[in-house]
Amino acid sequence: MNRKTLVLPAVVGLLAPVLAGCGASDEAGDGGEPIVVGTTDTFVTTKAFPAPFDPALAYEAASWNILRNTFQTLMALPRSGGEPVPEAASRCGFSDQNNEQYRCTLRSGMKFANGHPLTADDVKFSVDRTLKIKDPNGPVSLLSGVDAVEAPNDRQIVFHLKSPDATFPYKLATPAAAIVDAQVYHGAKLRNGFAVDGSGPYTLRTEERGGQVVSAVFSRNPHYKGGLKLKNDQVEMRFLKNADAMEDALKKGDIDLMTRSMSPEQIGRLERGDTEGVDVVEAPGQEIRYLGFDTDDGTAGRKAVRQAMAEVVDRQALVRDVYDRTAQPLYSIVPSSVGSHVNSFFNKYGDPSPEKARRTLRAAGIDTPVKLRLTYTTDHYGAATAKEFRTLRRQLEASGLFDVSVKGVPWKTFRPAQSDGEYQVYGMGWFPDFPDADNFMDPFFAKNNFLNTPYRNDTIRDRLIPQTRRQTERSAAAAGFEQAQDIVADEVPVLPLWQGKQYVATRDDVTGAEWALSSSSVLQLWELGRETSG
Incomplete structure (x- = not known):
């Protein structure tokens, strides 16, 4: 059938x-x-990624497929969505009105799959370990708001946060907070290779x-x-x-x-x-695809160049010609299926217009055609990625404003090079850690962000992200998230392309x-x- x-x-x-x-x-x-x-x-071990299944390093969907099935976290997202619920914990919650102290109690009789007892000391060890290793390719940014972790007894854990963060329960539900066995894992080094010792549903x-x-x-x-x-x-x-x-x-x-x-x-x-x-x-998805920019680059670092690209790229044609109906155009870094989304890029730039892009470049005194190199990964986001970048090149060059070259690189080379700022313009995808607009802001625009981008906007970083995290009722954070999306659309540190199913x-x-x-x-x-x- x-x-x-x-x-x-x-x-x-x-x-x-x-x-x-x-x-x-x-x-x-x-x-x-x-x-x-x-x-x-x-999954292959390399110098940059010697431990693909170590929670202190793993920070992409493929590795998290392994970790979520083999490690436990204190909290977990329920089957049908909604707010996190206890998993390795029997209960968790903020113990103060400012959302700066979070307490959990472990289930009784917890063990790792190897038979070792799992205690609050293992939880503390796991979080402290990721913060201490602080791998630039890892998920440390999700835990960077933790000031200190206490384990008063075998079942009690207390997290002291540097500032209020209503999204902290969501972060504890990610593999960034996976509980590792302190008897097996080193407190300051990655566990090289593919071995796993967790307490999750599977070995x-x-x-x-x-x-x-x-x-x-x-x-x-x-x-x-x-x-x-x-x-x-x-x-x-x-x-x-x-x-x-x-x-x-x-x-x-x-x-x-x-x-x-x-x-x-x-x-x-x-x-x-x-x-x-x-x-x-x-199923509807929250995966997004976007272009990132080296904003320190002599060409891609000029805002008018990025804005002109935003005025030329035709998302509707891109998803039609490359992805059929398996994707939809995206006009914000926050996908449309997440609360607080606004179509900021469409609101600012409207339909594709090479003539508007020409005026933007002319007003900034930029000669055309603008030479750009777009780099993508050949083996991480699917076979259609190469066609996507050929299509982007045709769209940009058809405007008469850009002279574009395209290069594909294997992921094991691409990701470290991207993080080191070697690419002028590059293609990336994002699978959210948790379904909240904060997870489409902090990883890209906070200090020590996932992209390791030189772009900095103090309004987003120092005011809007902290402000939205104070809102326990997440709908109350909408105004701050909307303002942040509008800033991103104006400055174009990233250019959202599409949202996948x-x-x-x-x-x-x-x-x-x-x-x-x-x-x-x-x-x-x-x-x-x-x-x-x-």
């Missing part, structure tokens, strides 16, 4: 999947054959060749204590060379599910029902696929099971 399963948003800013038509339920049985998941993600065993993972087996952790209900005993993740190989494996039944990264053409074929026995799940393709005996992806595009392997007869 071929069918399409559609997941729709239940509330603005949060994703609550609802299954339309036939599909899985919470009653899917445990046990049975392992579920085999295919992906085009790659991990990897198969490696030449320093690269070729398969990963997730087995039910008998010591797990948390709020998740596992629908299977084992999941195997296979890492395939490209999207075509992944699709072939699904059709043959060698894998049961595939998601990252499917091409628009594949999604269209599978949705048309060309393959018997394969189902497709579609999420897709999962499965064999039709697999249940739970409608819950397999979180709103942040992270795989929730525990939701997957198999239909049983009878």
